[in-house]
Amino acid sequence: MPTELYPSALEELIEELGRLPGIGRKTAARLAFYILNSDQNEALALAEAIIQLKKKIQFCSICFNISEQEICGICRDLERNRKQICVIEDPGSLIMIEKTNEYQGLYHVLGGVISPLDGIGAENLHINELIGRIKNVEEVILALNPSTEGEATSIYLSKILKPFEVKITRLARGIPLGSHLEFVDELTLSKALKSRLEL
Amino acid sequence: MVLKKLKLVNFRNYVDEEIVFNHGINILFGQNGQGKTNILESLYYLGLTKSFRTNNDQNLILNNAPFFRIEGEFSTDVKRKVVVSLALSLSEGKRLKVNQQKILKFSDYIGTVPLVLLAPSDLDISQGGPHRRRQFLDIMLSQSSRLYLHHLLQYRRSLKQRNLLLQAEGMSDPPALEAWEEALIQHGIVLIEKREEAVRQIDEMVKTYYGRLSGKTDKVKIVYQSSLNINGPDSRPEGYRQAMTRNREKDRQLQTTRVGPHRDDMLFLINGKPLRWMGSQGEHKTFIIALRMAEYQYLQTVRESLPLLLFDDIFGELDGSRIGNMIESLSRIGQVFITTTSPDFFGKVENWQGETSFYEIVNGKVSARELV
Structure with a gap:
């Protein structure tokens, strides 16, 4: 479908959604139509959640973890x-x-x-x-x-x-616990073999 | 591996074609330009997810069609059925399925359908520059070891990263370059060691096949030539590191990495002289056939599975005695696909008793033929 066929408000949302990682234009259009067809409150809740996310969440000034305060809980924990x-x-x-x-x-x-x-x-x-x-x-x-x-x-x-x-x-590289050697890929197995431990 | 059935949709000049193949030798004959090589190309694509004739996959789609699809039904050496389907569409890209299961990482798949192709352009391997010789080793080793392919892909990516840093002025501070150099060393050493080991093994095989094919006592030899010149495995990481450091300034000027397995080569010798410069046309041809046969034997040994053997129009260039010797070698191997303009060259081989099937190809249509 040519781009001009979408009303500008819709086109704008498709473009914004299309910027998200892993979302192509087709998926963006599908999501935009979903939002368009959804209940007014549902759409507003989504918009509000995004606004609150940007308002409340910041990066810890020490470790750059996500945090609701300037310094995150882990950095504050004595x-x-x-x-x-x-x-x-x-x-x-x-x-x-x-x-x-x-x-x-x-x-x-x-x-x-x-x-x-x-x-x-x-x-x-x-x-x-x-x-x-x-x-x-x-x-x-x-x-x-x-x-x-x-x-x-x-x-x-x-x-x-x-x-x-x-x-x-x-971190060490090795075989996932609970798995079976048969199902481990050759690559992981060879790394695990190289960094084997003495018992 | 034995290919039982091949289905082509919108591939090159095939609109919708299904072909049933047999064990032993399958001969695809017909005039030029009818689509014989396209069948080998589709098999090659199925095994390696790439063409040997073009780098642009879209060239493989039939004119104006939105996609092509290749589907192969194989029977493994233990008689298990494997169906591989590879499709390329303009809108969705390349999609690979094995027994209906979607494969996301193609590198996990390579080697599932091992194959060896012998084509006229292979003469470049012995007559041209080092690129084709490295490619020969890389394709053979990638089909034989997933680990090799992993290191090759990581090496190539690290090389791109380092070269990009070399080109970006100001960004190439030593620790940043060193980080990529360590990655190159780590993966590069594995590539060099695996290649050297493989060259040692195929060297013996090529000697045997060359003797059998030529009927002469000429001595051929293959030597791996590393651009690094490091002696002994112990000094390897250190020597590699020193070479990288030593070359850094010059690399920066030339904006490229000048040593490593991506610059290595193989030297082919005949009676102690370099084949590339000294060999006759006949010697080159015989050598290349011997090299491909060695590749076949190598893959068969390491994978414990019979690869498909594809011969693209090479008999026209060979004399009767060489064909005879080659057929004799062929009789000991699995499934073979041969394209040719004249189906009667087996007449030159009197005692040929292997299973042979004939297919005539006319303008994108394949018909099985009984020839006596």
Whole structure:
């Protein structure tokens, strides 16, 4: 359908929705029509939720986690181990690690990984802020995704953190618990074999 | 792997064609321009999700059609049925299904239908620049090991990232470059080691096939030539790292990475002399056939599965005795697809007893033929 056929208010919404990650023009149009056909209150609730999200949620000024206050709950929590910082790509990873209940240290959200192909350099991430936090820290745990870019970013961080004489570790790679060797892909299995542990 | 049935819809000059193939040798004959090679191309595409004739997949769609689809019904060596369907549509891109299950990562699929193609343009492998020789190794190894393909893709991506940094002035501070260099080293070393190991193995095979095909005692040899010049596996990461550091300034000027497996080569020798410069046309042809046969044997050994063997119009260029020797080698292998303008070349081989089926191809239509 040619673009001009949509009334401008509809076209505007399609364009805005189309900016969202993973949403193409077709999906955006479908969503826009859904909203158009939905109940007035339902549509307003969606709009309000977006407004409230931007009003209330901000990024923690220390670790860049999402927070309803200037400093997030984890950074304010004096019970937590302030000698450990776990570096992650995004708040989503933080929530997953928190769910394990295994980690009592602090976090630092980088806000992405280095990727010149996407125009993201070290200066676009919260790396200087990480360096600023390093002086009283004993261990930095790198927990970035095991993608090409995640790996390169880990290497980059380990290089620039080296002068600070802090212990740098990263998550182990291995076989998912509860799975069967038969169903593990060759790649994961070979990494697990390489980083095997002595019993 | 045995291909039982092939279905082509809107692929090249095939509108809607279903062909039943047999074990043994399948001969596709017909005049030029009728669509013989298109069938091999569709098989190649099914196995490697790429064409060997074009980089633009849209060229494969029949004129004015919105999509093409290739579907192959295979029987594995343990007689299990596998149906692979690959479709490309202008609106939705490429879609791959194996037994009705959608495959999202093509790299997980490569090697499911292993195959080896021998085509006239293969002469570039021995006569042309290093690109085709690396491509030969990469395709063979990607079909034989998912791990290799993973490292290859990661290496290529890291290379792009580093080259981009080299081009972006001011952005290329040493730690940023070093991060990508470490990635290149990590993946690059695996590529080099796997390639060297494979070259050692196919070197032996090529020797045997070359002797059998030519009937002569010429000595052929294949040597892997790394652009890194590092001796011994222990010094490899360190030597690689030093080479990267040493080259950094020059790389920055030229805005590209000048050493690593993406610049490596294979040297083909005949009686100690480089084939590329010294070989006769006949020697090149025999060598390439021996190389493809070695690829076949290598894949068969590592995958424990019989690859499909595709021969695109090569018999016209060979003399009778070579064809005879080749057919003899062929009789020991699985399913073969051969395109040719004259179906009678088997007449040149007196004692041929393998199972052979004939298909005549006329303007995008395939008919099975009984030839005596």
